[in-house]
Amino acid sequence: MRQHFKFLTLIFIISLYSCSDNSKSKDFTVNDINIIPKPAELTLNKGSFIIDENTKIIAHDSLKNIANILTDKLKSSSNIELDFSERSESNFIEFVVKEDLENEAYELSVTDKKVIVTANSLGGFLYGVQSILQLLPAEIYGTDTNGDLILPTIEIKDKPRFRHRGLMLDLSRHFFPKEYILKTIDRLAMHKMNVLHLHLVDDQGWRMEIKKYSKLTEVSAWRVDQEEKPWSARDKNDPKEKGTYGGFLTQKELKEIVAYAAQNNIDVIPEIEMPAHVTSVMAAYPELTCHGNPVAVPSGSVWPITDIYCAGKEASFEFLENVLLEVMEVFPSKYIHIGGDEATKTNWEKCPDCQRRMKTEGLKDVHELQSYFVKRMEKFINSKGKKLIGWDEILEGGLAPEATVMSWRGFKGGEEAAKQGHDVIMSPGGYCYFDHYQGPQNEEPIAQGGFLPLSKVYQFNPIVEGMSEKEAKHILGGQANLWAEHIPTTSHSEYMIFPRLAALSETLWSPIKLRDWNDFSKRIKTQFLRYEVLAINYAKSAYIVTSNMEIDLDKKSINLTLQNEFPKSDIRYVLGDVKLGEKAIPYVNPIEISESTVVKASLFENDKPIGKAFIDTIKFHNGVAKVVDYEIPYNDRYKGSGSSTLVNTLRGTKNFHDGQWQAWLNENMEVVINLDEPTSVSKVTVGALESQGPSIYFPTKIEVFVSDDGENFNSVGNLVRPYANNAGSELKDFIIKFGKQETKFIKVIATNLKKAPSGGGVFLFIDEILVE
Structure with a gap:
């Protein structure tokens, strides 16, 4: 009996343990x-x-x-x-x-x-x-x-679909320290990416210690601080002025980065630009140019890029070979990236040394001279057991025998290289340039331009339709490039990389037959949670509700559609002075609006709004659908939707290619709006855009006139706004108020700045003139 009790007790204990487990x-x-x-x-x-x-x-x-x-x-x-x-x-x-x-x-x-x-x-x-x-x-x-x-x-x-799955960080335009690069390596490994490409050299800064040439870190790594100005509107620096903005990585730091990357199965590929994108080098060693004149490290955009290595001087090749010897000591990667893009060869065309080289080598033009330059550097790189990568411009004049092409100007360069039997890394700007906007420009930090949302990255396929099996075998994979002209901080850099890196990782790793945006949209939300735990400043742009508007000028009504990137999203909206909450209306069909109102919308989850709310004010003013006469025609490049653009209630965005803007180049805007009948008016609002990088400036003055007959006008109000430096992109409504007037015609003149502070022409962009 006692044995039986013990057995039952044991069974009971085991049962309890099993239930607990x-x-x-x-x-x-x-x-x-x-x-x-x-x-x-x-x-x-x-x-x-x-x-x-x-x-x-x-x-x-x-x-x-x-x-x-x-x-x-x-x-x-x-x-x-x-x-x-x-x-x-x-x-x-x-x-x-x-x-x-x-x-x-x-x-x-x-x-x-x-x-x-x-x-x-x-x-x-x-x-x-x-x-x-x-x-x-x-x-x-x-x-x-x-x-x-x-x-x-x-x-x-x-297993991975492609063997090259990369990300390029541009350290030249804005310098990022070792600690951020190590973090980036962790995040690449998390996404099963295996290449980190470091853009160490460009016109605006040299970022690697080279012991044989100390001026590269004493001079070339620093530029005059003009960060308060737009990248494309910065002043030309005096070579005598000492630079204070920049930085560089020591060889010790770079070796630590390489070792840490190796532990995470990541190959670090260095890029040492040549023959162009090297104005920073010429600031330290002007004797390597064709002309030998002093130049400064630029603080911003350089175009055209003319201060390049002289292809006729042996000193250029001696310098580069010595630099590459130190680079190879630090980076064990089998690849050395030499850039090779955007070289303006005007100095080569008139340089006696370059002309002598062309004659000696039997080269018919400067394109073949660039090919000679690249092939000579490739021969040196190959002699050290390494392989050369270059941007697709290295195809010009004949491609170096063992070179690998990184195709950035679309897929065409990669296709051509593959047909010639060269290995290719696809990195087309339309799918892989992470410096492009990923959401509505009004809601995003400033970027290079272009539009690359998460959903488009997910469409990337390095294998081009129509490629033969033999050609497709030369496609090593793909890579995202994050150029940093407009990215001064690590937080901003994270924002541009994530979550687009997640989409890219799946296009390069997973079988294409598994590609499913609906399924990815579900899984990415869990990835967002991981980013939050890791304190990654990821972009939530895919959540943002965006709109499309079409106006019926005859009915004076707007059809408004709402959407975001995720399929079957629960978008809800309200009109007027109502809070986004329980009373929000589920969006199903386009919304017809025929009177002034405020539209608010958001993505909802669990009956609560998430992400940034969409808010737009629609105003049906006295000028809507009226006839507009253009005393000074608008520019052919920016016509908006035609003659009704300025009175159709549709507002432009910071994306000045959105079709809602009219522009005047170096000329004033002067228009007359025919109100059809005498109308009481006391306020005119002019909507304008400023983005000084691409030479778009606010008007310096706006004046409003009224008339009963359309011929004799009286000034009723004006607004003066002197030029002011503006590093960002800004939308602004300029409001001119005046005493109530009964008038049939309104004339508005907006004065163009006409000449940019740094030289060159000026665009004046207007999207709407509201008459109230």
Whole structure:
């Protein structure tokens, strides 16, 4: 009887233990799996694996370093310290080498008893760990994971579609320190990206210590501080004025970056520009130009780029070879990027040394001279066991034999290079230039221009339709480029990279047959949570509600449509003085508006507005749909929607290509609005845009006139606004108030600045004249 009691007691205890253990177990659904980039093959099973303090790690020899990436993350986030073990029957995570797996491929098997990560390379194991982390709650990336660490039972077989999956950081236009670059490496690894391309040289700054040429960091790394001015409207510097804005990375710092990147399966490719984009070099060593005259490190835009290496002087090649020898000591990458783009060769055409070189080498023009330059540098780079990468301009005049082309001017250069049998990295501006706007310009920090939303990045495919199988094999992959002319801070840099890097990572990693924007839109929301835990300043532009408006001038009504990037979004709106809340109306069909009102809209989740609200004021004023006579015609490049543009109630945005603007180049705007009948008027508002970079300036004066007959006008009010420096892009309504007038005709003259402070012409942009 006593033995029977003991047996029952044991069964009871085991039962209690099993119930307690099973209480943490759960079954997952497909909606719980939010790995980015999407794995090539994934099978979800019932059940789960629980990571707790009793979980063991099995990893032999060098695999322990990889296993520590996971154990360190678990310790920092959940305070769970896992021990290593030689073997275990259950509740373990094991790392296993499988020789026949492709490089960077991995397999992840999770049952209720064990987790097995299988790979044959550092990259494969790292990516297996990244997938484990993304199967856990987003809090795993922080320092306070309160919940249980439960993995779904799952089988994953995964490998990358392309072997080059990169991001370029421009350190020249604005300098970013080592600490930010190390953070960026962590985030690249999180997205299974494997290349960091550092743009170390450009006209505006040299960013690498070169011991043989100390002036590169004493002079070339610094420019005169003109950060308060627009990039494209900065003054030309005096070569004698000392620069104070900039910085550089020491060779010691760069070696630390390279070593840290290697631990994360990331290759760091240095870019040392030649023959152009090197005005900063010429500020220190003017003897390397064709003319030898002193130049300054520019503080902003340079165009055309004429101060380039003299291709006729042996000193140019000696300098570059010495520089590259030090670069190669720091960067073990098999690739050296030499730029090769946007060289204006006017100095070569008249330089005696260059002409002598052309004659000696039998070169028919300066394009072939550039080809000679690139081929000679490639021969040197190849002699050191390295390979050359250049922008697609290196195709001009004949491509160097072993060169790899990075195609940025669309896909065409990459296609041509692949046909010639050269390796290609696709980086077309329309899909991969992360310095472009990703949301409405009115809502975004200043960017280079262009529009590249998250959804368009997701459409990127490095393989061009119509390529042969042989040509497609030359496409190594793709890369995002973040040019930093308008990106002065690391916070701004993060904003431009994320979340677009997530979309790019999936286009370069996952099989194209799995490409599904609806599915990605669901998973990216979990990625946003991870970014928040990591304190990444990611852009929420995809949430922003945007509008399209069409006006019926006959009915004097507007049809307003609302949308954002995510499919089946719950967009709600209100009209007038109503708060966005419970009374918001679900948006289904275009909204017809026929009177002045304020429209407010937002994306809703769980019946609450999220993201930035869309707010627009629509005014039906006395001038709507009236005839406008243009005393001075508008510019043919910016016609708006024609003669009704200034009186159609539709307002322009900071994107001056949006079709709502009319512009005058170096001329005043002078228009007459025919109100048809005597109308009481006491205020005229003129909407204008200023963006001094592309030479768009506010008017310096606006004057309003009235007339009963359209011939004899009397001035009733004016506004004077002297030129003021403005580094940003700004929309402004200029309001001219006056005593009430009964009038049939309104004349408005807006005075053009006519000449920019830095020289050159001036555009005057107007979107609406409101008559009230």
